[in-house]
Structures are given as structure tokens and as C-alpha cells.
Amino acid sequence: MGMSDRDPHDPSAAAPPGEPDGPRGQASVGSLRRALLVVAATAAGVLAFLLVFDYLRSPTSNRLSVVLVAILVGVGGIFFLFWAMNRIVDLLPAWLREHMRPYVFVGPALVILGVFLVYPVFNTILLSFKDGISRDFVGLDNYRFVFTDEDMLRALRNTAGWLIFVPLVAVAIGLVFATLADRLGRGEAAAKSMIFLPMAISFAGASVTWQLIYSYRPQGFGSNIGLLNGIMIGLGQNPVKWLELQPWNNLFLMVIMIWMQTGFAMVVLSAAIKAIPDEIIEAARIDGASEMQVFRKIIVPSILPTIVVVSTYMVINAMKVFDIVFVQPANAEVNGTVVVAERMIRWFFLLDHNGRGAAIAVILFVAVVPVMIWNVRRFREQEAIR
Amino acid sequence: MSVPVTPLPAQVETRAPGEVRRGSWFVRVTILVIVLLWLVPTLGVLITSFRPEGLVESSGWWTVLAHPFRTAEWTIENYRLAITGQGFGNAFMNSLAVAIPSTVIPITIAAFAAYGFAWMEFKGRYVLFILVVGLMVVPLQMALIPILRLFTQGVVVFGYRIFPDLDLNQSFLGIWLAHTGFGIPLATYLLFNYIASLPSSIIESAKIDGADHFTIFWRLIVPLSVPALAAFAIFQFMWVWNDLLVAYVFLGGAGQNRVLTVALRELVGARGENWHLLTAAAFISMALPLAVFFSLQKYFVRGLTAGAVKG
Numbered sequence: 223m224g225m226s227d228r229d230p231h232d233p234s235a236a237a238p239p240g241e242p243d244g245p246r247g248q249a250s251v252g253s254l255r256r257a258l259l260v261v262a263a264t265a266a267g268v269l270a271f272l273l274v275f276d277y278l279r280s281p282t283s284n285r286l287s288v289v290l291v292a293i294l295v296g297v298g299g300i301f302f303l304f305w306a307m308n309r310i311v312d313l314l315p316a317w318l319r320e321h322m323r324p325y326v327f328v329g330p331a332l333v334i335l336g337v338f339l340v341y342p343v344f345n346t347i348l349l350s351f352k353d354g355i356s357r358d359f360v361g362l363d364n365y366r367f368v369f370t371d372e373d374m375l376r377a378l379r380n381t382a383g384w385l386i387f388v389p390l391v392a393v394a395i396g397l398v399f400a401t402l403a404d405r406l407g408r409g410e411a412a413a414k415s416m417i418f419l420p421m422a423i424s425f426a427g428a429s430v431t432w433q434l435i436y437s438y439r440p441q442g443f444g445s446n447i448g449l450l451n452g453i454m455i456g457l458g459q460n461p462v463k464w465l466e467l468q469p470w471n472n473l474f475l476m477v478i479m480i481w482m483q484t485g486f487a488m489v490v491l492s493a494a495i496k497a498i499p500d501e502i503i504e505a506a507r508i509d510g511a512s513e514m515q516v517f518r519k520i521i522v523p524s525i526l527p528t529i530v531v532v533s534t535y536m537v538i539n540a541m542k543v544f545d546i547v548f549v550q551p552a553n554a555e556v557n558g559t560v561v562v563a564e565r566m567i568r569w570f571f572l573l574d575h576n577g578r579g580a581a582i583a584v585i586l587f588v589a590v591v592p593v594m595i596w597n598v599r600r601f602r603e604q605e606a607i608r
Numbered sequence: 609m610s611v612p613v614t615p616l617p618a619q620v621e622t623r624a625p626g627e628v629r630r631g632s633w634f635v636r637v638t639i640l641v642i643v644l645l646w647l648v649p650t651l652g653v654l655i656t657s658f659r660p661e662g663l664v665e666s667s668g669w670w671t672v673l674a675h676p677f678r679t680a681e682w683t684i685e686n687y688r689l690a691i692t693g694q695g696f697g698n699a700f701m702n703s704l705a706v707a708i709p710s711t712v713i714p715i716t717i718a719a720f721a722a723y724g725f726a727w728m729e730f731k732g733r734y735v736l737f738i739l740v741v742g743l744m745v746v747p748l749q750m751a752l753i754p755i756l757r758l759f760t761q762g763v764v765v766f767g768y769r770i771f772p773d774l775d776l777n778q779s780f781l782g783i784w785l786a787h788t789g790f791g792i793p794l795a796t797y798l799l800f801n802y803i804a805s806l807p808s809s810i811i812e813s814a815k816i817d818g819a820d821h822f823t824i825f826w827r828l829i830v831p832l833s834v835p836a837l838a839a840f841a842i843f844q845f846m847w848v849w850n851d852l853l854v855a856y857v858f859l860g861g862a863g864q865n866r867v868l869t870v871a872l873r874e875l876v877g878a879r880g881e882n883w884h885l886l887t888a889a890a891f892i893s894m895a896l897p898l899a900v901f902f903s904l905q906k907y908f909v910r911g912l913t914a915g916a917v918k919g
Contacts, residue, residue, distance in 0.1 A: 285698050285864070289705040292780045296709025300716045308822045323821055324733075327724030330717045331740065331792050338755060338789025339743045345754035356757075399642055402635045415905060416643045419650065422901035423894050424850030426869040430876060430890040434652045434669065434883070445666055447883065449652060452668040481649065489909050542747055545852045549873050566749050571857070576753060583750045590747055 253313075260309040267302050271295060303330065343587070349580035356576045364581035374582070377560040380472055384479070384543055384561060389536035392480045393529060396487030400495055401517060403488075414492065418485035425482070425545030432478045433550075436464040465550065468558045475559055478546050483539065487532050494528040495521060534593060541589060562586060653894075657887035658682050664884045686888035694885060696892050698864070699871040703849055703893075705780055706859070706867055710787035710848040711841055717788065718795030719803070719837065723825050725796070726804035727811055737800070744793035752857050755786055759858070780865065783858040787848050795840055802836035803829060838907040846897050846908075868893040 274295050307326045311319060353360045368374050399417060403410050420428065437448030438461055446452060451461035465471045498521065506516050522529075544563035547554050554560045562582060570579025655669045660683045672681060691697040724730075725737045759782050806829070814824050830837070848854075852869040859865045862874070872889050875882070901908060 285701055289701040292705040293708045296705075296780070296784055297712045300709075300713045304716065304720060321730070324724050324728040324730035327720045327728060327821070327825075328730075328736065331721035331796060332736065334717065334785065334789050335740060335743055335792055337758070338786060339746050339751055339793070341758075342751035342754035343746060345757075346750050349753060395642070399639065402639055405632070405635050406639060413639050413643055415902070417646050418905075418909075419898070419901070420646065422846060422850075422897040423650075424852065424869050424872075424897075426852045426872045426876075427850070427890045427893050428649075430872065430886050431649045431653045433876075434656060434887070435649060445668075447664070447666075447668045449648070449668065449670065452670060481646065484646075493909075542749065544749075549852070549876055563747075563749055567853070567857075570753055580753055583747070583753065586747045587750045 257313050260306070260313065264306040264310065267299075267306060271299055346580045346583050346587075349576050350584045352577050352580075354575040354577055360577060364577040367578055368581050368585060373555055373560050374565060376558055377562050377565045380558075380560060381541060381543070381562040383472060384476055385537045385540040387473070388476050388479050388483065388540045388543075389533045391476075392484045392536060393487045393491075393533055395480070396484045396532075397491050397522075397529070399484070400488050400492035401521060403492065404495055414485075414488065417488055420482045421485045423482065426549050428478055428482055429546055429549040432481075436474060438463045438465070465559075466557050471557055472559055475546055475550070479540065479543060483536060487536065490532050491525060491528060494525040498524045534596075538590060538593060541586065653887045653890055656883055657686055657891045658684065659884065660685065661884040664887075686884045687892070690885050690888040690892060694871070694875060694889060696868065696871055696889050699866055699868045700892060700896075702859075702865055703867040703869075703896075706783055706787075706855065707845055707848045709780070709784045710791075711845045713784055714788040714791035714795050714844060715799075715837060715841055718792050718840075719799050719830065719833065720825065721792070721796050722799035722803045723821075723829055725800055727808075727824075728821060740793055741797045742793075744797060746793075748790055748853065751786075751789070752853075755789075756857060783854060786854055786858055787851075790854070791844055791847075795844065798840055799833065799836055802833055806832055835907065838904070842900060842904050842908045845900065849897055 274291060304326070307329070308323075311322050311326050314322060349356055350364050351359055351361065353363075399414075403413055406413060423431070434447070435449045437446065438451055439446050446455060446461045448461075448464075450464060454461050464474055467474075502524075503516055503520060506520055511519070542563050543561055544567060547559055547561050547564045548567065550559070554564060563586065566579050566582035566586070569575045569582065652669050655672055656664055659669065659672065659681060663681055675681075691700075721740070725733060725740075810828065811824060814828055819827070850869065852873060855867045855870050856873070859867060859870065866874075872886075872893055875886055875889055
């Protein structure tokens with residue numbers, strides 16, 4: 223494992239957790255001492271954590287040491303937590319011990335999920351029925367706003383465009399590329415990683431990257447250094463304000479997401495294509511099938527389940543798209559490039575209206591519910607096969 | 609680039625040697641065109657970030673390609689400015705302080721949970737597991753507002769404080785916990801698939817030898833699961849490193865704890881068109897994920913395919 227599973231600040235917590243316990247129920251003095259040790263170690267660990275936490279908050283601390291301590295505490299803390307919980311369960315009477323043990327394993331996950339996902343779902347629903355500062359109930363006002371406000375309606379339409387267009391194009395290019403790259407032999411790996419490379423880049427970084435392509439400057443404000451306008455000028459045309467060209471500017475932003483996500487589709491589809499038995503494809507070729515027929519009648523049907531899964535994943539991603547629009551320096555409202563998730567953040571954090579922000583979040587959630595049900599069903603089917 | 613993506617040697621070999629397909633040139637040209645199209649945006653950033661400000665503003669980055677060896681047209685001044693002047697050095701460290709624990713914590717918790725769900729008997733096991741996996745598709749956006757309120761105000765019901773005001777806003781712990789919450793469902797699902805498929809005989813024999821669950825987990829399951837753990841770790845790390853939304857909400861747009869993506873966004877907003885700085889900053893934010901990606905590609909791809917190919 224190589225990682226420390228001890229609390230870094232407390233030597234008494236240094237007992238390796240994996241060590242098999244001695245025979246249980248030995249002399250009571252020994253077990254009492256052990257119990258005290260465990261309790262002391264836990265208390266010391268918690269105390270150390272709180273002290274360090276204060277240090278991290280202090281504005282005068284040196285940045286590099288803050289960062290190092292933060293990493294050490296975060297990583298060490300989680301191992302310490304499990305170690306301490308397991309030791310505490312060891313102290314319980316034997317009949318209770320093994321009933322409690324599973325909760326040492328799954329308990330933290332359940333608690334965190336309860337606080338960070340389950341509670342928020344209910345709380346957001348509640349907030350969506352309240353006013354901007356979450357004091358009084360306003361009934362359905364926020365939802366009425368969502369479905370009547372002009373920018374919101376545009377955001378809904380735009381998002382619908384995103385979640386149709388982005389998965390469609392990304393999966394199509396990914397599929398073609400995966401199929402062709404499969405025949406490349408040498409160089410396949412290198413070619414694939416070039417397509418895959420944008421996945422390692424943040425949406426924020428990607429937006430900057432693409433501004434260099436879409437950049438526009440009016441005459442008298444410097445030369446046009448965006449690639450597209452460079453091409454336009456090279457062709458003797460006038461430069462174009464790409465990102466203000468409604469409604470096409472939405473399409474130009476979608477291209478950024480396609481650029482980033484095609485690699486994902488390609489890699490997953492490529493793995494599926496390689497799993498098709500070669501004999502099937504060879505047999506079809508011997509029977510005189512053209513490459514196009516092999517692609518349409520054998521490859522696509524065989525990997526259809528994977529295509530569906532990848533598309534679903536991308537639809538969900540596109541539904542939640544936010545960064546690409548949010549990072550653009552140009553005003554999304556003026557340019558008509560608003561999307562649902564971006565509206566939600568803007569209403570909640572920049573326009574300070576909790577109710578509307580929450581209502582938009584609920585809309586997003588409701589849109590995802592069918593996918594959730596489908597996912598759980600799929601899991602149950604898998605369980606049944608297992 | 610050293611690690612091949614997925615070529616399975618056995619399948620490559622089954623192709624007969626003389627079997628050069630019809631339209632092979634078509635294949636090569638198509639692939640070359642797509643690859644070039646995909647590389648151009650990144651190339652633009654890379655080149656621009658090494659050009660002096662005056663040249664960046666007056667000519668397109670592609671003009672360099674005509675005379676790439678004029679040393680006067682290259683500089684590293686942009687990086688120096690971005691790192692010291694614009695605080696991207698600090699932001700880089702903050703990103704590390706956010707990303708490393710936000711990767712280790714959810715994976716540890718999810719691995720324990722996956723083991724519990726796979727190999728331990730307890731009441732409600734099936735229902736709880738379905739709940740955990742089902743939460744996978746709760747959109748992040750749904751959780752942001754309540755968690756932020758939780759961090760800043762606690763929870764008060766009918767005048768009783770049922771959750772303390774932890775004052776976690778703008779703190780590393782707060783964002784670790786948030787990323788942990790958002791990451792656990794998928795992590796548990798993927799790790800469960802892997803851990804549950806380990807042969808039960810090894811776990812049974814360890815039990816017969818007197819090992820308890822904790823020992824089995826640390827000494828047996830974790831070492832055996834390294835491929836799955838590594839795959840998800842890379843996935844989660846890249847996700848957290850590249851995340852703007854959660855960092856923006858929980859660490860804020862200004863302040864000493866802001867991370868790279870947020871700093872980048874502020875630079876875009878504040879400076880508009882300061883390309884020489886913007887591109888250097890963008891490349892600083894890309895450097896680590898690109899390095900991680902190219903050195904550990906094999907695991908990353910495995911992580912992506914693990915969840916999705918099972919269909």
C-alpha cells in the first residue's frame with residue numbers, strides 16, 4: 223500500500239492496523255489497557271485534527287506548509303478513521319461485535335451520502351418552494367419563473383440542443399475513429415491518445431484554448447489572432463464574430479464539448495469493437511461482405527449496448543454542462559448561449575435568489591430521474607445473471 | 609505516450625500478415641485528418657504561451673510555423689509572470705491540496721463500503737447498496753445549495769440545532785467532503801464490481817486461518833484490487849483537478865485557497881484578452897493532468913471502460 227495508515231501526529235496510534243489481534247478475551251487487565259489505548263489514540267487523533275484545522279484556516283500560515291499539512295492530514299485522517307472505528311468495535315462485547323462490524327465498512331459511505339446527497343435532494347426541493355432568501359413559502363412561483371422567463375426558456379431549448387447534438391456527433395466520430403484505428407496496426411495507440419488528450423484538460427482550460435480559435439477583433443482593435451478569422455482573412459473574407467453569431471454560437475460552444483468527449487466515446491467503443499470475435503468478421507468478409515456492410519451489419523449491432531451506455535453517459539454530461547458557457551468572457555444572456563446548469567449557478571450565486579436556483583436544480587434532477595430508474599433496472603438485471 | 613491504449617496482443621496477432629485491407633490509404637488519411645484537427649487547439653495554446661506579448665498580440669500563432677527557429681520569437685517570461693504575478697504558483701499548490709485528499713478519501717471510503725457490500729452479511733445490505741448506486745445520478749447541482757448552507761449555517765429545525773454550524777465554507781476540509789460525497793456512488797459501484805468478482809475461496813481460506821475482516825481487507829483485498837483502485841484514482845484525480853464548479857462554490861473566486869481552474873476563470877473575466885498570460889496559465893493548469901494521463905494511460909482507460917463496457 224505504501225501509504226501511512228497512521229495519524230501522523232500521534233505516536234500512540236502507531237500500532238499497525240492489519241496486525242492480527244491476539245487471542246480474544248485474554249486477561250482483563252490487558253484488554254482494559256488496550257481499550258484505554260484505543261480511546262486515548264482516538265481522542266488524540268481528533269484533537270490533533272482540530273488543531274491542524276485551525277492552522278490551515280489561519281491566513282498567516284505559509285502556503286507550501288499549509289498545502290503539505292493539508293494533504294498529510296486529509297490522507298492520514300481517513301485511514302486513521304477506519305483504524306479507530308475498527309478498534310472501537312473490537313472493544314464491544316462479542317455478541318454485538320460482529321453485528322456492528324459491517325457498519326464500520328459501509329457506515330462512513332452511508333453517513334457521507336446521507337449528508338451530501340440525500341439530505342440536499344430534499345432540502346433543494348424545499349428551497350425551491352421558498353423565496354429568494356429562503357424565508358417565506360411562495361408556492362409554485364419559482365417554477366412559474368423557470369417556465370416563463372425568456373432566458374430560462376432559451377436555456378431549456380439550448381440545453382436540449384446540447385444533449386442531442388453533442389452525444390450524437392461525439393459518438394459518431396468516436397465510432398468511426400475506433401473502427402478505422404482498429405485497422406491501423408502500428409500507430410493505433412498513438413493516434414488514439416491524441417484524440418483522447420483533450421479529456422485530460424479542464425473545461426476552463428478548454429475554453430481558453432478555443433478562444434484562440436474563435437477570437438475576433440473589430441477593425442482598429444489589433445490584428446485578428448484567432449485561427450478561424452485567420453483563415454477567413456487568408457481567404458479574402460471579412461472576419462466574423464463567431465461567438466456572437468446567433469444561433470450558431472451555441473454550436474461553436476458545443477464543438478468544444480465534442481472535442482473533449484469524443485476521446486471517451488472512442489476508447490470505450492474501441493474496447494467493445496476489439497471484443498467482437500474476429501471469426502465473425504472474417505466469415506462475413508469471406509462471404510463477400512463489403513467493409514461498409516461489415517460495419518453496418520456486424521460491428522454496429524454487436525456493440526449496440528455499449529453505444530447506448532456511452533450515449534446515455536454523454537446525455538447526462540451534456541445536461542449538466544456549465545463550465546464551457548460560464549467561462550466565456552462574453553455575456554451568455556446577450557449572446558443567447560445560456561444553458562440550464564449555468565442559469566442555476568447564476569441565480570443562486572450571482573443574482574442571490576435561492577428559490578429560483580433551487581427550482582432549476584430540481585428541474586435538472588427530474589430530467590435525470592428516468593435515467594436513474596433505467597440504471598437501477600439494468601443493475602438488477604445484472605444481479606439476476608450473477 | 610509510452611503506454612499503448614488497448615491493443616490486445618493476442619488479437620493483433622490473429623490478423624493474417626498479408627491482410628492489408630482495401631482502402632487502407634483511406635483509413636490512414638481519415639485518421640490523420642481527425643488527429644490533426646484534434647491537436648490544433650492544444651498546439652495553439654502551447655505555441656502562444658511561449659511567444660512574447662507583442663508578437664502574440666500582433667500575429668496569429670500559426671505564423672510561427674513558417675520560421676520556427678527564430679529564438680527572438682520565443683520566451684518563458686509569460687510563465688514567470690503567471691506563476692508569480694498572477695498567483696498561479698499558489699493556485700497550483702492549492703489544487704494539489706484539494707485534489708490529493710479528494711481522491712484518497714472517497715476511494716478509501718468506497719473500497720471499504722464495496723468490500724462490506726460484497727463480502728459481509730448484514731441487514732438491509734441489498735437495499736442500501738441500491739440506494740448508494742442509485743445516488744450516482746443525482747446531479748451535483750442539486751446538492752450545492754444545501755451543502756453550502758450546511759457549511760455556513762448548520763441545520764435548525766423548529767428552533768433546534770440538529771446539525772452544527774461547522775464553518776467549513778472556504779476550507780479544504782469542506783471541499784474534500786463535498787468531492788467525497790459526489791464521488792462515492794460511482795466509486796462504490798465500480799469497486800464493488802471488481803471486489804465482488806474476486807474468488808470467494810481466497811477470502812474463505814483467510815477466514816479459516818483466523819483473519820478478521822479488517823485484516824482480509826488490508827492484506828488481501830486492497831493489494832488484489834490495485835488495478836481497479838488505480839483506475840478510479842486517476843479518474844477521480846483528473847475530475848477533481850479539472851473541476852471548476854465545486855471549487856468555485858466551496859472555495860470561492862478570490863481568497864488564498866482558490867485553485868487553478870478558478871484562478872484561470874478569474875483571469876479570463878478580468879483581463880479579457882491577455883493572451884500571453886492566459887495561455888501560459890491554461891498550460892500550467894493542463895500540465896499535471898497531461899503528465900498523469902500520459903504516464904498512467906493504461907489505468908485511466910481501464911477505469912473508463914470498466915463501468916461502461918459492461919452492457
